[in-house]
Amino acid sequence: MIKNYPILVYFQAKGRAELSRLIFTCGEVSFDDQRLSFEDYGQMCSSGELPFGQLPIMKLGDTVISQSCAIARYAAKQAGLYPIDHLQAALSDMIVDAWRDLQDLLYGCYVDRVVEKGQFIMKMREPSVKVKRLNEYFATSVPMHLEKLEQIITQNQASSFLVGSSLTWADIAVFDILCIYDHTGKFWNEPSAFSYIPEPDGPYQPPKDLLQPYPNLETLKNTVSQIPQITTWLQSHPY
Ligand SMILES: N[C@@H](CCC(=O)N[C@@H](CS)C(=O)NCC(=O)O)C(=O)O
The missing domain is CATH 1.20.1050.10 (Glutathione S-transferase Yfyf (Class Pi); Chain A, domain 2)
Structure with missing residues (x-):
């Protein structure tokens, strides 16, 4: 089943994913907070599903978005925290x-x-x-x-x-x-x-x-x- 809310994937740390987590949380936007071990990360890398071979990524249906700022910007728009001007x-x-x-x-x-x-x-x-x-x-x-x-x-x-x-x-x-x-x-x-x-x-x-x-x-x-x-x-x- 395709989930209609974002799945945020990162390591078991704040690192480069915490900003998006905080933005989603602040705007009360539902998201799945997936935290991987280094082993899981290795498997994901070999499967070729990471656009730039790095985390974080955000999955939305079949689309995978990489790069922490791009993910956070999407989160901010969803959360109403991205300026309109x-x-x-x-x-x-x-x-x-x-x-x-x-x-x-x-x-x-x-x-x-x-x-x-x-x-x-x-x-x-x-x-x-x-x-x-x-x-x-x-x-x-x-x-x-x-x-x-x-x-x-x-x-x-x-x-x-x-x-x-x-x-x-x-x-x-x-x-x-x-x-x-x-x-x-x-x-x-x-x-x-x-x-x-x-x-x-x-x-x-x-x-x-x-x-x-x-x-x-x-x-x-x-x-x-x-x-x-x-x-x-x-x-x-x-x-
Ligand atoms: N420009 C990327 C950098 C991502 C990045 O360096 N992620 C690290 C974890 S914090 C990673 O996946 N490193 C594995 C690697 O570079 O091989 C972003 O901002 O998301």
């Missing part, structure tokens, strides 16, 4: 593209994508290299992006959201990446997590007071976390 839509796209840059740079600290025997493969980095890259990431890329996002909110005369007068998918994207940076998150300190670093100094600790220089972002994070659908989602999906 074209200029506001472009501003929201800009912010979500920055979300994607931050995700790419973060996972690039952990894995390298290399060509071996004519195939793209992911190679885990040496622990010390990961730590060095993460330190650089939090010292340079993160503040540069957070500063800009803070400024965008300051300059928005219409509200304390990033774009226009109400919540959009751009706010949820920024919320999502800020949650990933939470130093208490399982992402950093749970040995079973994909990104746990066993050596040389135990789990990586992201900076504790990351949001201290960015009061608008702190307010935004609190506001989004208090949306009832999001609060309920986070209670049942803390990691």
Whole structure:
């Protein structure tokens, strides 16, 4: 039977799928949240059903959509969180593209994508290299992006959201990446997590007071976390 609601497929992690999950949840759009093991992923890869050999994907009937931003944009339109005004839509796209840059740079600290025997493969980095890259990431890329996002909110005369007068998918994207940076998150300190670093100094600790220089972002994070659908989602999906 063809399901008439989206099936979102990703690993057992927030990663690049949590934004779409949060958007669907916030807009009360039904979706199937499928989480795969690495073994399942390998099988899916060999079956050729992944358009670019990567996750997340979203299945809608016989159609498979890849690329996290494309999926999240679809979710946002379904959820009523994508701006109707074209200029506001472009501003929201800009912010979500920055979300994607931050995700790419973060996972690039952990894995390298290399060509071996004519195939793209992911190679885990040496622990010390990961730590060095993460330190650089939090010292340079993160503040540069957070500063800009803070400024965008300051300059928005219409509200304390990033774009226009109400919540959009751009706010949820920024919320999502800020949650990933939470130093208490399982992402950093749970040995079973994909990104746990066993050596040389135990789990990586992201900076504790990351949001201290960015009061608008702190307010935004609190506001989004208090949306009832999001609060309920986070209670049942803390990691
Ligand atoms: N541009 C893609 C990147 C997707 C991506 O890198 N996914 C990772 C998991 S977070 C993956 O499937 N990696 C396997 C591989 O690249 O071989 C997106 O934003 O969805």
